[in-house]
Amino acid sequence: AQSVSQHNHHVILSEAASLELGCNYSYGGTVNLFWYVQYPGQHLQLLLKYFSGDPLVKGIKGFEAEFIKSKFSFNLRKPSVQWSDTAEYFCAVTTGRRALTFGSGTRLQVQP
Amino acid sequence: GAGVSQSPSNKVTEKGKDVELRCDPISxxxxxxxxxxxxGQGLEFLIYFQGNSAPDKSGLPSxxxxxxxxxxxxxxxxxxxxxxxxxxxxxxASSLQSSRGGTDTQYFGPGTRLTVL
Structure with a gap:
């Protein structure tokens, strides 16, 4: 069975700092990768996704992620965070089964 | 259009009672x-329905x-x-599951917070 690891459980940054959240998965076959975000009091929203093609994918609100197959990684990045980016971020993977397997989440706190 | 809706938003129940949670997917x-x-467990898959196929119940805990x-x-x-x-x-969550196959994006509802006293 596939699994997803998010190594950073809680990240605190100042506004304008750069962000990189790690995500590694374990599965040897073809995967589809997602980052979801959950803002305080809101439901899960899709940030970006990778199905195939260009391994550098761009999402909403200036986020991007790079799929590195050799490293089984799909790290999330943003060059300059804002206070409004304070949220919990979840990496997820699907294979042929189609149900999502989620990482444990990273809580990002951006200080003004 | 409307997103996924769930009801109730909150449910408090006593141990031993039965509860029903409802989901309206995207049309x-x-x-x-x-x-x-x-x-303690993060986000866990429970069950998956696709069209008229038998559901995938592999995530149900009991x-x-x-x-x-x-x-x-x-x-x-x-x-x-x-x-x-x-x-x-x-x-x-719901997804389109287009006839061409492959993976589609899942869109989530706001959830039902269940508290068992």
Whole structure:
């Protein structure tokens, strides 16, 4: 069975700092990768996704992620965070089964 | 259009009681998923419905949990004889599952927060 690891459980940054959240998965076959975000009091929203093609994918609100197959990684990045980016971020993977397997989440706190 | 809706938003129940949680998927979405989000376990898959196919129940934690989907649209998740460890946020998601196959994006509802006293 596939699994997803998010190594950073809680990240605190100042506004304008750069962000990189790690995500590694374990599965040897073809995967589809997602980052979801959950803002305080809101439901899960899709940030970006990778199905195939260009391994550098761009999402909403200036986020991007790079799929590195050799490293089984799909790290999330943003060059300059804002206070409004304070949220919990979840990496997820699907294979042929189609149900999502989620990482444990990273809580990002951006200080003004 | 409207997103995935779930009701109730909050449910408090006593240990041993049965509860029903409802999910209305996005119109036209053929796939529906239930997940739960709890402090100790993170986000876990529970059950998956796709069209008229038999549901994938592999994530259900015990036989106290069941779900049905009527008419290919609304789904109800039922938890019988609730236990305190069932306390969690129960999330529903739907996706288009186009005929060409492959993976489609899942869109999530706001969840039902279940508290078992």
């Amino acid at each position: 036209g979405h053929t796939a529906l998923y239930w997940y739960r989000q709890s402090l 036989d106290r949990f069941s779900a049905e989907r009527t008419g290919g649209s609304v789904s109800t998740l039922t938890i019988q004889r609730t236990q305190q460890e069932d306390s969690a946020v129960y999330l529903c």
